Amino acid sequence: MADSRTPRSAEGLGSSSPAPAVTRAAAVMDALAEAPSGRLTLSDLSRELGIPKSSTSNLLLALEEARLITREGADFSLGRKLVELGAAYLSRLDEVQEFYKFCEQAPTLSGETVRIAMIDGDHIIYLARYEGHPAVRLTSNIGDKMPLSLSAVGKVLLAQLHDHDIEAMFPDDVELPVMTPKSLRSAAELKAQVAAIRKQGYALEDEESTLGVVCLAVPVPTHGAHGPSLGLSVTALKATFSEEQAALMVKELKELAHSLGNPMG
Amino acid sequence: MADSRTPRSAEGLGSSSPAPAVTRAAAVMDALAEAPSGRLTLSDLSRELGIPKSSTSNLLLALEEARLITREGADFSLGRKLVELGAAYLSRLDEVQEFYKFCEQAPTLSGETVRIAMIDGDHIIYLARYEGHPAVRLTSNIGDKMPLSLSAVGKVLLAQLHDHDIEAMFPDDVELPVMTPKSLRSAAELKAQVAAIRKQGYALEDEESTLGVVCLAVPVPTHGAHGPSLGLSVTALKATFSEEQAALMVKELKELAHSLGNPMG
DNA sequence: CGCGCTTGTTCAATCCACTGAACAACCACC
DNA sequence: GGTGGTTGTTCAGTGGATTGAACAAGCGCG
Numbered sequence: 001m002a003d004s005r006t007p008r009s010a011e012g013l014g015s016s017s018p019a020p021a022v023t024r025a026a027a028v029m030d031a032l033a034e035a036p037s038g039r040l041t042l043s044d045l046s047r048e049l050g051i052p053k054s055s056t057s058n059l060l061l062a063l064e065e066a067r068l069i070t071r072e073g074a075d076f077s078l079g080r081k082l083v084e085l086g087a088a089y090l091s092r093l094d095e096v097q098e099f100y101k102f103c104e105q106a107p108t109l110s111g112e113t114v115r116i117a118m119i120d121g122d123h124i125i126y127l128a129r130y131e132g133h134p135a136v137r138l139t140s141n142i143g144d145k146m147p148l149s150l151s152a153v154g155k156v157l158l159a160q161l162h163d164h165d166i167e168a169m170f171p172d173d174v175e176l177p178v179m180t181p182k183s184l185r186s187a188a189e190l191k192a193q194v195a196a197i198r199k200q201g202y203a204l205e206d207e208e209s210t211l212g213v214v215c216l217a218v219p220v221p222t223h224g225a226h227g228p229s230l231g232l233s234v235t236a237l238k239a240t241f242s243e244e245q246a247a248l249m250v251k252e253l254k255e256l257a258h259s260l261g262n263p264m265g
Numbered sequence: 266m267a268d269s270r271t272p273r274s275a276e277g278l279g280s281s282s283p284a285p286a287v288t289r290a291a292a293v294m295d296a297l298a299e300a301p302s303g304r305l306t307l308s309d310l311s312r313e314l315g316i317p318k319s320s321t322s323n324l325l326l327a328l329e330e331a332r333l334i335t336r337e338g339a340d341f342s343l344g345r346k347l348v349e350l351g352a353a354y355l356s357r358l359d360e361v362q363e364f365y366k367f368c369e370q371a372p373t374l375s376g377e378t379v380r381i382a383m384i385d386g387d388h389i390i391y392l393a394r395y396e397g398h399p400a401v402r403l404t405s406n407i408g409d410k411m412p413l414s415l416s417a418v419g420k421v422l423l424a425q426l427h428d429h430d431i432e433a434m435f436p437d438d439v440e441l442p443v444m445t446p447k448s449l450r451s452a453a454e455l456k457a458q459v460a461a462i463r464k465q466g467y468a469l470e471d472e473e474s475t476l477g478v479v480c481l482a483v484p485v486p487t488h489g490a491h492g493p494s495l496g497l498s499v500t501a502l503k504a505t506f507s508e509e510q511a512a513l514m515v516k517e518l519k520e521l522a523h524s525l526g527n528p529m530g
Numbered sequence: 531c532g533c534g535c536t537t538g539t540t541c542a543a544t545c546c547a548c549t550g551a552a553c554a555a556c557c558a559c560c
Numbered sequence: 561g562g563t564g565g566t567t568g569t570t571c572a573g574t575g576g577a578t579t580g581a582a583c584a585a586g587c588g589c590g
Contacts, residue, residue, distance in 0.1 A: 059284050084410065085343060308536080321579080
């Protein structure tokens with residue numbers, strides 16, 4: 001595999017962590033998650049993270065004992081406990097439960113593919129997916145991440161941030177990730193869209209991440225200071241996408257967003 | 266909340282871990298996952314895990330920095346990164362992808378609620394769920410755990426283990442968890458069922474975890490030494506459950522299990 | 531208000547986890 | 561087989577993480 005010359009030191013900069021072992025352990029899990037094959041050996045990890053082999057070995061032993069990772073012969077991969085913990089996190093979000101209920105009984109949305117996502121650094125992360133009919137079978141799964149600039153939810157959540165935060169994340173000379181010919185290229189384009197989204201209250205993604213597929217998204221108003229902002233999106237095939245249908249979907253999305261934003265029984 | 270008098274020391278026994286900080290950090294996440302509300306304060310954690318407050322504080326800081334947990338005012342809860350990591354784990358299991366594909370095009374299963382699960386200590390953990398029609402809407406989610414003795418998949422996976430392992434997990438005087446009047450009560454009953462399951466090649470759960478609901482399950486043959494064993498199950502309403510339908514479902518489940526067990530393109 | 535009980539944060543001394551070098555095994559390639 | 565490159569494990573010394581006591585801040589109560 002060539003050789004990934006990226007000894008990205010696990011230490012962030014002011015390399016002092018209140019509990020270095022924990023920070024390094026987290027870096028190990030990150031590395032495993034990002035590894036294409038999902039499997040790395042002790043030496044791989046030691047090299048990539050810049051941690052001495054002996055220390056890495058200790059970390060791996062401890063992580064394995066906690067079932068956060070698994071050893072399979074010589075190489076390590078993520079452990080099942082992570083699925084449990086991730087599920088535990090999701091089960092605490094009442095929004096997810098209500099999301100499903102609403103989708104099922106919504107006139108238009110009940111037949112569509114709807115998702116709820118959350119902003120997470122400079123990406124969004126999908127929390128749940130409702131699939132009304134399998135016409136559009138998405139390749140994305142719960143827990144998957146997407147760049148902000150490439151998805152309708154990403155853009156709508158970006159629009160909720162303060163301008164100076166946006167500026168910090170997207171200076172004028174950034175290179176945006178590109179997935180299709182229609183993906184946004186420049187920070188200027190992105191900021192123009194953000195302005196438009198703020199006016200109209202929803203975001204549109206027009207084949208920017210997948211050709212033939214469009215997406216609509218609205219933000220969920222954050223009730224109180226309770227965590228980061230959520231967003232909702234519908235996905236449809238561009239071929240079967242009409243203005244009137246879009247209007248209906250946006251309307252229902254906004255209803256759902258409103259009911260998620262105002263906690264109730 | 267009464268007061269949970271369970272200062273379950275984080276240290277397992279031979280309290281020596283090759284990287285104590287990591288072990289303790291894992292214990293912190295466990296505690297957060299198990300806490301009914303999902304939120305605990307520094308003092309809660311310090312008390313429950315028997316870790317000095319100052320050390321706990323450091324752990325929490327490091328965990329927060331890694332986004333493995335989140336601080337919300339005074340109390341802590343699990344972090345979003347866990348969803349990512351859990352998803353990363355699942356995305357590596359090709360079985361899950363093929364599971365979905367197969368369910369969609371299977372004559373009988375395509376209309377049912379099918380799940381794939383994995384053995385995880387003395388529990389099973391659900392990895393994916395296919396929902397053909399929303400007749401039976403399950404309350405369980407991906408990542409949820411269930412005792413072995415209470416589910417069809419649990420029993421079928423138990424039947425795959427060696428007798429002495431079963432004996433170790435279920436000595437004759439264990440108290441089994443009970444969820445309905447029809448739940449198995451004694452280890453003897455369980456072992457009798459295991460014997461039967463080995464003969465017939467599938468397991469049946471008859472209202473043992475939820476009244477009105479039945480389950481069928483088959484094991485997935487482990488190809489190679491590749492990880493722990495998987496199991497498949499169909500869930501149906503007892504009211505609409507017939508012998509002939511059961512036979513069809515078991516047949517298709519076995520086909521799916523076979524194709525999962527023999528990796529292919 | 532003052533008291534008792536929490537809570538979380540600070541800090542210097544100690545102990546233990548981390549380190550690096552030396553080790554044994556292994557594989558690939560002449 | 562010899563050789564240079566791995567791999568992962570072992571172990572004693574040391575530097576830094578961990579600790580507990582002392583701290584400040586908050587809360588309920590009489």
